[in-house]
Amino acid sequence: MTELEKGPQGLRRGRGARERILGACRQLFRDQGINRTGMDELCAAAQVSKRTAYQHFAGKDELVAEYLRQFDPDVMPAVFDNTDLSPRERLLAAFELPASGTGELTPMCPYIAAAVELHDPEHPASRYARDYKNAIAARLADTAREAGAANPEQLGEQLALLLDGAAARTRVLNTESFPTAAAIAAVLIDNALPATAGDGAKTTVG
Amino acid sequence: MTELEKGPQGLRRGRGARERILGACRQLFRDQGINRTGMDELCAAAQVSKRTAYQHFAGKDELVAEYLRQFDPDVMPAVFDNTDLSPRERLLAAFELPASGTGELTPMCPYIAAAVELHDPEHPASRYARDYKNAIAARLADTAREAGAANPEQLGEQLALLLDGAAARTRVLNTESFPTAAAIAAVLIDNALPATAGDGAKTTVG
DNA sequence: AGCTATGTACACCGATCGGTACCAGTCTGG
DNA sequence: CCAGACTGGTACCGATCGGTGTACATAGCT
Numbered sequence: 001m002t003e004l005e006k007g008p009q010g011l012r013r014g015r016g017a018r019e020r021i022l023g024a025c026r027q028l029f030r031d032q033g034i035n036r037t038g039m040d041e042l043c044a045a046a047q048v049s050k051r052t053a054y055q056h057f058a059g060k061d062e063l064v065a066e067y068l069r070q071f072d073p074d075v076m077p078a079v080f081d082n083t084d085l086s087p088r089e090r091l092l093a094a095f096e097l098p099a100s101g102t103g104e105l106t107p108m109c110p111y112i113a114a115a116v117e118l119h120d121p122e123h124p125a126s127r128y129a130r131d132y133k134n135a136i137a138a139r140l141a142d143t144a145r146e147a148g149a150a151n152p153e154q155l156g157e158q159l160a161l162l163l164d165g166a167a168a169r170t171r172v173l174n175t176e177s178f179p180t181a182a183a184i185a186a187v188l189i190d191n192a193l194p195a196t197a198g199d200g201a202k203t204t205v206g
Numbered sequence: 207m208t209e210l211e212k213g214p215q216g217l218r219r220g221r222g223a224r225e226r227i228l229g230a231c232r233q234l235f236r237d238q239g240i241n242r243t244g245m246d247e248l249c250a251a252a253q254v255s256k257r258t259a260y261q262h263f264a265g266k267d268e269l270v271a272e273y274l275r276q277f278d279p280d281v282m283p284a285v286f287d288n289t290d291l292s293p294r295e296r297l298l299a300a301f302e303l304p305a306s307g308t309g310e311l312t313p314m315c316p317y318i319a320a321a322v323e324l325h326d327p328e329h330p331a332s333r334y335a336r337d338y339k340n341a342i343a344a345r346l347a348d349t350a351r352e353a354g355a356a357n358p359e360q361l362g363e364q365l366a367l368l369l370d371g372a373a374a375r376t377r378v379l380n381t382e383s384f385p386t387a388a389a390i391a392a393v394l395i396d397n398a399l400p401a402t403a404g405d406g407a408k409t410t411v412g
Numbered sequence: 413a414g415c416t417a418t419g420t421a422c423a424c425c426g427a428t429c430g431g432t433a434c435c436a437g438t439c440t441g442g
Numbered sequence: 443c444c445a446g447a448c449t450g451g452t453a454c455c456g457a458t459c460g461g462t463g464t465a466c467a468t469a470g471c472t
Contacts, residue, residue: 033325049450115378116322119239165371172321
């Protein structure tokens with residue numbers, strides 16, 4: 001499988017087949033879900049023969065896993081690596097990013113969607129979804145620590161839960177729920193950060 | 207379809223076919239998901255012939271919708287109709303109920319799971335999932351109003367988001383997330399209820 | 413007795429699933 | 443020029459999908 005990427009000059013010709021397949025995944029999996037998207041349809045959308053698709057990916061399971069891995073490998077760099085924002089602003093920015101710009105709904109978090117659709121915790125895509133969610137919580141906790149939160153791990157886990165709640169709720173209700181999550185996040189952050197605007201109340205429930 | 211339930215003495219014989227089918231739905235849909243459960247397998251588990259199943263339900267779509275409708279038609283009565291608890295305690299109880307008792311994880315909220323798996327907002331089951339989620343938020347808002355919250359609708363929506371976040375996160379991470387949601391809920395409730403204890407004090411509202 | 417309604421058992425339908433085999437074309441480096 | 447890797451196109455595989463048709467067994471009511 002290593003030759004796939006670093007072949008001396010091997011597959012330089014059909015350049016982009018792999019990317020086209022993953023691009024088709026992003027569109028079709030978002031529009032109609034993973035289970036309802038067949039390999040035939042997917043290959044047709046990618047303008048790639050099934051033969052080629054199965055030469056790049058061992059099977060649909062591996063393709064789904066790779067689709068998730070390619071989705072946001074750096075874990076929201078636009079939020080967490082933005083040095084123009086203070087740590088506190090970065091925490092809040094995580095809730096404003098997804099809903100930015102277009103008037104359409106924030107698409108369902110693909111990691112949650114994959115875990116629910118595949119329904120097997122040991123599926124490679126489910127495993128990666130877990131890793132990604134842990135990574136998000138860790139970055140939130142790091143930023144919370146940087147902001148001076150009393151209990152950064154707890155705040156990170158709480159904010160991560162808000163993100164997932166907004167994603168799930170947006171999908172079920174067909175209504176944007178990230179503003180609600182952002183409002184809760186503001187309260188939690190104010191309560192956890194001592195120097196900022198919050199009052200003295202710090203009821204950290206163990 | 208009216209004769210199905212109220213036939214004078216019609217289907218008294220095979221009593222329970224419908225209930226057995228729905229019971230099999232609850233188990234199989236929870237254990238392996240909706241899409242991965244075929245009608246053959248479902249009928250076998252219910253000890254019902256496919257012919258009978260399709261006499262009770264127009265199709266799998268309608269069966270899934272009915273499965274959701276039967277799940278919690280009264281919208282958590284054990285929480286919201288419990289007169290032994292104060293309104294504030296009822297709001298908190300909504301987060302302790304699902305994880306109670308057994309050592310296993312809280313199962314994924316079937317409404318979210320159905321909406322994600324079916325992936326069609328106009329599917330009858332997706333429509334009902336939306337109705338149910340709105341009903342939960344409404345009951346939470348009513349209870350928040352009863353507890354004297356400044357903005358009960360907002361608090362209800364926030365608490366509903368926490369429930370959904372805990373459900374989604376529990377599923378993805380394979381780790382119980384309701385305690386985290388309960389901790390956030392406690393903060394939100396304390397912040398929204400004026401008369402009650404702002405900090406650790408426990409003066410329950412009358 | 414019949415009659416009707418409901419049930420089971422089981423074969424069967426077309427469609428679609430994930431995945432593979434085969435062939436012909438096309439580009440590559442030697 | 444030619445071997446070989448890689449491609450698209452397409453037919454095909456077995457399995458499973460949701461759903462139906464047919465034949466026969468029970469049950470209750472008249």
